[in-house]
Amino acid sequence: MAMTDDSGRRRLGRGLAALIGDASNDFEVVERARGTRKVALDLIKANPRNPRRIFREDELEDLTASIRRHGVIQPILVRANPTIPGSFELIAGERRWRAAQRAGVHDIPVVIQDVTDREALEIAIIENVQRQDLNPLEEAMGYEQLIEEFQYSQADLATVIAKSRSHVANTLRLLKLPDPIKGYLNEGQLTAGHARALITSADPVGLAKKIVDEGLSVRATEALVQQVAERPVAEARPPRPEKDADTKALERQLADLLGVEVVIGHKANGSGELKLRYKSLDQLDHLVRRLGGSL
Known part of the structure; x- marks a missing residue:
């Protein structure tokens, strides 16, 4: 389903913001918008698209301990389950739903919404982003879902979630990182700032391990990545040309004659050098005698 109406998208973003409200007062907002009702927990299923x-x-x-003592104070958002009549699918509030199950609660306050x-x-994405419940990788995966399933552009996302376009772009870049770094992100050992600094590194996994082991800050990570990038790269020596058979034969003949290793370095302009390599002073004395000289 392509998105072609820009003004419609903008209205949608504002409508969603009004629906879920700020994280601190969304109970009041949704209660005014729709009112609440109690629904049995076993009639509510998790949303497979939850980021x-x-x-x-x-x-x-x-949260389970709090619910046992006070009950579920804040309603969750649900919609009619499109595949199972009479049941509901979570939109937002899965953590409360899970904790209520653990607490042995039979029903839970909900706000029912008719949404696509x-x-x-x-x-789900906006609510979690506002609460800062998503880790950076989950946030990136949620954005990717909207892009792939519903043809969002990065500009559309920025409008709907009330973030800058650069934030969306930088978050999506995290999906290109190697799996070990994604693991650090999921475990909370690296932040999005750490991960973004590693994206351009030649050895992101090695640096990530160093960052985690040493507990480096984002600023220290950026300095480390810059330092590694500025290290001079040793120039690779060009491979030596293969010696021709005649040169190799001459080296062997001279070695047999003189009793030491002989290396001939012949250049393209006709010049060159002759190296005689000895392994001991006795071998050097022998070489001098063979050449007709004396110590």
Whole structure:
């Protein structure tokens, strides 16, 4: 489904922002927009398009404990499940949904929205970005989904998520990093700033390990990458031309005659050099005698 109406996209972005609101007061916004109702947890299914893939165990445990004590205060966003009548699909709030299951809650407050697949993905991304719940790689993968599935341009994304176009471009570049660095990002051992600094490095994996092992800051990482890039590269020596058979034969003849290793370096202009290599003083004495000289 191509996007051709720029003004429509801009309206969509504003509508989504109004729907989910700021992370600090989205409960109030969505409650005014639609009202809430209670839905049984077993009627709600996870959204396979949710850009968030990693849920930290310690955070889930803390939220589970809070829900056991206070219940679910903030509703989650759902839509009618397009494949299973009478059930719902999560749009935003999967961490609360997971924690409620752990806490043994039977139903949960929801706000039901009538949205398309595209809008559901947009809302999930925006909500997580506003809360800073996505790690940099999850954010990049969410952007890539919108681009590949719904023909978004980077400018469209910047408008919808209220970020700069350069932020979108830099975030998408993280997907080009090697898998070991993506692992560091998923585990929170590297930030997006670290990863962006490594993109242009000739040895990003080696530098990433050094950064993690030494706990380097983003500024120190940028300096390290610059330092490595400025190191002079040793000039490769041109391969020596293969000696012709006549030169090799002459080296062997002289070696047999003189009793030492002989190297002939012949140049294209006809000049050259003759090297005699001895391994001991006795061999040097022998060579001098053969040449007719004396010590």
